[in-house]
Structure formats: C-alpha cells, structure tokens
Amino acid sequence: MSDSEAEFESADEGSKNEDGWEIESDFDLPDVKSLSVEYKPTETKLSALTNFSENVDTKHPEINDACNEMSMVQPKLDKLDVNNDNNTKSESQVSEVIQNEIKQTSTQTTGWGGWSSGWSVNSLLSTASLLTNQVSQGLTNVIGAPAPEQLASVDNNKEVKNVQETKVNDEVTEEPSKSILDTNYFLSNVSQITKIVETTGSKIISGGLDTLETVGKKTIEVLQDGDPGLRKKRAMFFQNTEKINLSQVLQEAKEKSEVESKQNNQVEIKKGYAYLLDSFQGLIHLESLELLSKQCQMKLQTVLLSYSGTQLTDIQDKLDQIKDLCYFDFDDDEKCMSIEEFRNSLITCINKISTDVKTEKILRVSDLIDEKSNKEFDSEDSIHNEAISALAELTAAAMELFYKLGEMIMIDSQNQLVTVKAEQLSILNESVCCRIRFIANKYASLLTNYDADGTSNNISDVYLESSNSSSYIQDAAQLLIPILQLSVI
Amino acid sequence: MADLMFDYQFRLILIGDSTVGKSSLLKFFNDGKFVEVSDPTVGVDFFARTIQIPSGPRIKLQLWDTAGQERFRSITKSYYRNSVGALLIYDITKRASFEHIPVWMNDAKRHIEPHRPVFVLVGCKLDLVNNGASKREVTEEEAKQFGAEHNIFTVETSAKTGSNVELAFSAITQEIYQRIKSGEYQMEEGWDGIKSGYSHHSASIDFNNYIEAEPAKSCC
Numbered sequence: 001m002s003d004s005e006a007e008f009e010s011a012d013e014g015s016k017n018e019d020g021w022e023i024e025s026d027f028d029l030p031d032v033k034s035l036s037v038e039y040k041p042t043e044t045k046l047s048a049l050t051n052f053s054e055n056v057d058t059k060h061p062e063i064n065d066a067c068n069e070m071s072m073v074q075p076k077l078d079k080l081d082v083n084n085d086n087n088t089k090s091e092s093q094v095s096e097v098i099q100n101e102i103k104q105t106s107t108q109t110t111g112w113g114g115w116s117s118g119w120s121v122n123s124l125l126s127t128a129s130l131l132t133n134q135v136s137q138g139l140t141n142v143i144g145a146p147a148p149e150q151l152a153s154v155d156n157n158k159e160v161k162n163v164q165e166t167k168v169n170d171e172v173t174e175e176p177s178k179s180i181l182d183t184n185y186f187l188s189n190v191s192q193i194t195k196i197v198e199t200t201g202s203k204i205i206s207g208g209l210d211t212l213e214t215v216g217k218k219t220i221e222v223l224q225d226g227d228p229g230l231r232k233k234r235a236m237f238f239q240n241t242e243k244i245n246l247s248q249v250l251q252e253a254k255e256k257s258e259v260e261s262k263q264n265n266q267v268e269i270k271k272g273y274a275y276l277l278d279s280f281q282g283l284i285h286l287e288s289l290e291l292l293s294k295q296c297q298m299k300l301q302t303v304l305l306s307y308s309g310t311q312l313t314d315i316q317d318k319l320d321q322i323k324d325l326c327y328f329d330f331d332d333d334e335k336c337m338s339i340e341e342f343r344n345s346l347i348t349c350i351n352k353i354s355t356d357v358k359t360e361k362i363l364r365v366s367d368l369i370d371e372k373s374n375k376e377f378d379s380e381d382s383i384h385n386e387a388i389s390a391l392a393e394l395t396a397a398a399m400e401l402f403y404k405l406g407e408m409i410m411i412d413s414q415n416q417l418v419t420v421k422a423e424q425l426s427i428l429n430e431s432v433c434c435r436i437r438f439i440a441n442k443y444a445s446l447l448t449n450y451d452a453d454g455t456s457n458n459i460s461d462v463y464l465e466s467s468n469s470s471s472y473i474q475d476a477a478q479l480l481i482p483i484l485q486l487s488v489i
Numbered sequence: 490m491a492d493l494m495f496d497y498q499f500r501l502i503l504i505g506d507s508t509v510g511k512s513s514l515l516k517f518f519n520d521g522k523f524v525e526v527s528d529p530t531v532g533v534d535f536f537a538r539t540i541q542i543p544s545g546p547r548i549k550l551q552l553w554d555t556a557g558q559e560r561f562r563s564i565t566k567s568y569y570r571n572s573v574g575a576l577l578i579y580d581i582t583k584r585a586s587f588e589h590i591p592v593w594m595n596d597a598k599r600h601i602e603p604h605r606p607v608f609v610l611v612g613c614k615l616d617l618v619n620n621g622a623s624k625r626e627v628t629e630e631e632a633k634q635f636g637a638e639h640n641i642f643t644v645e646t647s648a649k650t651g652s653n654v655e656l657a658f659s660a661i662t663q664e665i666y667q668r669i670k671s672g673e674y675q676m677e678e679g680w681d682g683i684k685s686g687y688s689h690h691s692a693s694i695d696f697n698n699y700i701e702a703e704p705a706k707s708c709c
Binding site: 281284285288291292295356357358403404407408410411 | 528531532533535537551560561563564567568
C-alpha cells in the first residue's frame with residue numbers, strides 16, 4: 001500500500017464502484033414512490049369535483065327555503081368581496097376564508113340540509129385546490145410542471161373582478177330594503193356564485209388533470225431514466241426470489257442436532273456432521289463465498305442490462321459457455337483418488353487458476369485423514385465417528401479453498417483465460433469429490449470387518465454423509481460461476 | 490477452537506495497513522503462538538475463540554482477519570457490514586500505518602451503518618521497540634490522545650511476547666457487552682454482528698434437567 005494518504009483515499013474511491021452493496025442505492029425508487037403517493041389524493045378529490053355542477057343544479061329548488069338564512073350569509077360574502085378587492089390576497093387564501101365562513105355558518109345553523117351538502121362540495125373544492133397547490137408546488141420544485149392555479153388564475157382573476165363590480169352595484173340598490181326577501185335577487189346572486197365556483201372548479205379540474213398527466217409522464221421518465229424498458233428495476237424485484245442458501249440449511253441442521261441432543265439429556269453433545277463442518281470453519285467460508293457470489297451475480301445483472309441485441313446474445317453465449325465448462329456430473333463415474341493422485345491433481349489445477357491460492361491446508365487435511373484412517377481402531381463407533389469427522393473436515397477445507405479461489409478470481413490481474421479457469425475448476429471439483437469417495441470407501445471397508453447389529457447402519461451413514469459432502473462441494477463450486485462470469489465482462 | 494457453549498457471538502473485524510501484524514496478533518490470540526514467517530493474507534481469514542467475561546456470559550468471538558493489501562479492498566469491504574466491532578491495527582514502528590487509522594475508521598463507520606461499531610486502537614510490534622531492534626515512530630501519548638478524541642480504548646501489544654494481546658480483545662468484548670446491557674445493541678434478523686448463542690436460548694431446558702436431578706439425589 002502506498003504511504004501517501006491521498007493515493008490511499010483515491011484508490012478507495014476507485015474501488016467503490018466495484019462494491020456490490022452500493023449498486024442498490026443507484027435506484028431512485030423511494031423518490032418515485034413518494035411522488036405517486038402524493039398525487040393520489042388529488043385524483044380522488046378531483047373525481048368528487050366532477051360531480052359538483054350536477055350537485056349544485058339539483059339543489060336549486062331548495063334555495064327558496066334558505067332565503068332567510070342567506071341574508072345572514074350575505075354580509076359575510078360582502079366581507080369576502082372586500083378581501084378580494086385587496087389584490088395582495090392570493091386565491092388560495094380566499095378559498096381558506098370561504099372555508100372558515102362555511103364552517104361558522106354550518107355550525108350556527110342546523111336546518112341547511114340541502115345547502116350544507118352544497119357547501120361541503122365547496123369546502124372539498126377548497127381543500128382540493130389547497131392540495132393541488134401543495135402538489136403543484138412540489139412539482140414545480142421537483143420536475144417543473146406548471147401549477148394548476150397558475151393555469152386557471154389568469155382568467156379567474158378577471159371573472160372575480162367582474163362579479164365583484166356587479167355585486168357592489170346590486171348591493172347599493174338593495175340596501176334600503178333590508179328585510180324584504182327578494183327571491184329573484186338572491187337566486188341570481190346565488191347562481192352567479194355557483195357560476196364562479198363552477199368555472200373555478202372546471203379550471204382546477206382541467207389544470208389538475210394536466211398536472212396529473214405531467215406527473216405521470218415525468219414519473220415514467222424518471223423510472224426509465226438510464227433504464228429502458230425498466231429492466232433494471234424488474235431485475236431488482238425478481239432477484240429476491242432466490243432459493244435458501246446452503247449455509248443456512250447447514251446452520252439450521254447443526255442447531256437442530258444440538259437442541260435434540262440437549263433434550264435427550266446427553267452430557268456431551270453428539271458431534272454430528274453439520275456441527276463438525278461448522279467447527280472446522282466450513283460454514284463460515286461457505287457463507288462468505290455465498291456473499292461474494294451474490295455480489296458478483298448482482299453486478300453481472302446490472303452489466304447485462306446495459307447491453308442489448310446481438311451484443312447481449314454474444315455475451316450470454318459466453319457466460320453460458322463458462323457455466324457449461326464448470327459443470328460436471330459426478331454421479332456418472334466411480335472414480336476414486338488416492339492421496340497422491342489427489343495431491344497432483346489439486347496442485348496442477350490451482351496453479352492454472354491462481355498461483356496466489358495456497359493448497360497447503362487442504363493437502364495437510366487430506367494427509368492427516370489418511371494417517372488417521374491407517375491407525376488401529378478400538379471400536380466400531382470410533383471408526384464411524386472418525387469417518388464422519390474426516391468427511392466434514394475435508395469438506396470444510398474444500399469450502400475454504402473455493403472461497404479463496406473466489407476471492408482471487410475476483411481481483412485477479414493475471415491474464416489467464418477464463419475458459420481455462422472454468423475447466424480447471426471442474427477438474428478440481430471432481431478431484432475433491434473423488435477424494436471424499438475414497439475416504440468413505442476406506443472407512444466403509446474398515447467397518448465391514450465388524451459384524452455387529454449396527455454395522456450396516458453405520459456404513460450407510462458414512463455413505464450418506466459422503467454423498468452429502470459431494471453435493472455441498474458441488475454446490476459451493478457452482479457459487480464460483482458468477483465470479484468467473486463477471487471476470488470476462 | 491471455539492467452545493460450543495456460548496451466550497453471545499460477536500463478529501469482529503481486524504483492519505489496518507498491510508504488514509502491521511493483524512494476522513500475527515490474531516494467531517497469537519487464537520493459538521498462543523507467534524509465527525515467525527507469515528504469508529500476506531488473501532482476502533479474509535476467519536478465526537473463532539470463546540472468552541468468558543468475568544462473572545458474565547461466555548462470548549464466542551468470530552474474528553475476521555482482513556487483507557491489508559490495496560487489491561483486496563473491494564472484497565474486504567463486504568465484510569464490514571456484519572461486524573459489531575473493529576480492531577484498528579497499526580505498527581508502532583511505522584508512522585504511515587498510524588496516520589492511515591482515521592481512514593480505516595471512517596471506512597468501517599460508513600459500511601457498518603446504521604450500527605455504531607465499537608473500536609479499539611491496537612499498536613503492534615511492541616517487542617521490536619522494547620528490544621531496540623526498531624525505532625518507535627508512534628508514541629504512546631499520540632495513540633492515547635487519538636483514543637481520547639474518539640473515545641476508544643488504546644493498547645500497545647506484541648504478538649511475539651503476547652503482551653497485552655488478551656487485553657485488546659477482552660476490552661472490545663466488554664464494551665460490546667456493555668452496549669448490549671444498556672440496550673444500545675440488539676440482535677437483529679439479517680444482521681450477524683451479534684447473535685445469541687446456544688446456551689442462551691435453551692435456558693428453560695436446563696431448568697428441567699435440574700428439577701429431574703434433584704429427586705435422584707434424595708433417593709440415595
């Protein structure tokens with residue numbers, strides 16, 4: 001590492017992109033979500049508004065009955081008009097005032113059945129305009145869509161002013177006959193008001209619809225920004241449907257056996273295969289390999305999404321080729337490997353994949369197992385236990401080896417052909433499985449010397465764990481595929 | 490080798506420049522032996538040891554020994570997230586390794602978020618300074634000052650003589666345990682920094698065993 005801190009940090013930045021965990025944060029989904037949530041309430045309010053004009057029309061017959069009360073409302077409406085004369089007040093403020101007046105009147109009087117529903121539409125309207133205000137403010141801030149108020153306000157201001165003028169004239173003439181119930185006047189006045197409300201309403205509706213359209217378009221735009229066809233997002237959502245990790249299965253098996261033996265009041269917990277595998281650090285290495293593999297898989301998907309057409313099919317062919325090279329069908333052959341064969345095969349393979357990976361540990365484990373299997377055993381159970389332990393230890397060592405290989409392939413700068421690596425990996429995988437089979441066979445033959453009741457059980461147990469070991473090893477080797485695949489892109 | 494019975498499992502990560510002595514420190518803590526020749530760590534290595542907090546729980550430490558080499562950093566970073574604590578390691582005889590400590594610390598903080606990791610600052614190769622083989626480039630006071638500033642425990646160790654090795658690990662373990670007791674740390678699904686151990690969640694079974702054992706004694 002360089003002594004200079006600047007270099008240290010810049011390199012740190014450089015490697016940031018390679019970090020799979022940071023890929024997740026590239027998607028701006030939360031923002032988009034909040035947007036879509038924001039415009040929803042507006043939509044429902046607006047749909048309520050479309051019923052508005054009908055509502056008002058049907059209420060007309062009841063207006064006569066309400067004339068008395070209207071005279072009480074009139075001064076308040078006048079006050080409203082005065083407010084309107086001050087051009088400094090904005091429209092939303094006016095609607096707020098209206099709302100307040102409505103609240104007051106509706107709490108004071110109880111017999112306004114027909115009207116109160118009309119007013120509630122009005123209050124709905126004002127809340128709707130407030131809401132659209134908020135949304136459009138948010139929009140102008142975020143994506144620059146024009147506010148519906150702005151769209152509607154130009155015409156609206158003119159209309160409101162005209163109405164005010166006529167109203168002021170009317171009031172002058174009507175003032176002397178205060179107590180007389182001039183139905184015609186009130187009717188015309190009310191219909192004028194409803195007209196204003198109607199036009200304002202329709203302006204807001206059309207403005208709101210425009211905004212909605214803009215929001216919708218912009219949302220899709222944002223979602224598809226740098227992600228045509230939403231492929232990345234789809235990949236994001238579907239990758240969670242993966243199967244359970246092997247390490248989790250093994251971990252659970254281990255815990256289950258621990259609890260069982262504890263329940264059976266055994267002083268010493270029976271050292272089952274899963275427990276042994278964990279104590280030989282097999283699980284932690286497998287878990288780490290899964291972590292790397294997942295990271296590479298995610299990166300791989302992201303990279304693939306940036307390709308299309310023939311380029312994409314070319315790359316997919318390449319990736320499939322690597323996958324096929326890594327695959328081998330172990331069940332088909334009955335090959336076994338003695339200690340020497342295993343050593344030679346392993347060293348050749350590893351050297352062809354990455355020279356930095358150390359083979360000492362797995363070879364030492366292999367030697368030790370061989371040594372142990374040649375000693376004298378005093379009982380059948382001790383052979384059985386030794387066999388299970390040997391299988392678990394070699395499997396754990398293989399996990400570690402695969403994990404180290406994964407790490408080295410990830411950062412490898414050696415210009416070794418990936419196809420060669422994949423081939424060697426397949427041979428390596430086979431070698432380890434052959435060695436496992438050899439060990440199982442050896443212990444099984446030791447067990448056959450005994451002829452007790454449990455012998456056949458013990459033998460099948462050894463073979464069972466041997467086949468388990470093989471499948472764990474093969475699964476672990478599969479985890480290297482995304483790592484290899486990523487190195488060709 | 491880690492014991493089976495433990496109440497908690499903590500995941501700790503060792504970070505610092507390459508060749509400061511992370512692996513040697515860990516090997517001594519794990520085996521009680523000093524390895525004269527040590528290969529550079531490839532990626533991340535794992536160790537586990539169970540320690541007993543005095544009149545407290547048994548704690549399994551899962552120790553992640555990271556490679557200090559630059560080329561491994563994209564890999565080692567993946568392991569930060571699931572750690573509850575980090576040992577910041579520097580070489581007493583190498584000034585630059587101490588100066589990089591804030592960088593390592595911020596890196597860990599950033600990746601362990603939203604969890605607040607426990608740090609300890611560990612100086613290595615104390616024996617080289619004591620026997621005069623190398624010149625000290627980082628004073629104890631400087632390290633202490635850094636520790637006081639960031640409110641972290643500091644210690645100088647030697648993986649050759651074993652001096653203070655145990656202390657470095659027990660200090661970080663104690664601090665994590667304190668934070669569990671105070672409620673700052675909780676076990677979380679999907680985070681492996683702290684896990685409860687086997688003996689912890691099967692306390693009720695222990696109780697049953699105890700009841701059964703009693704009458705047997707009175708019989709005889």
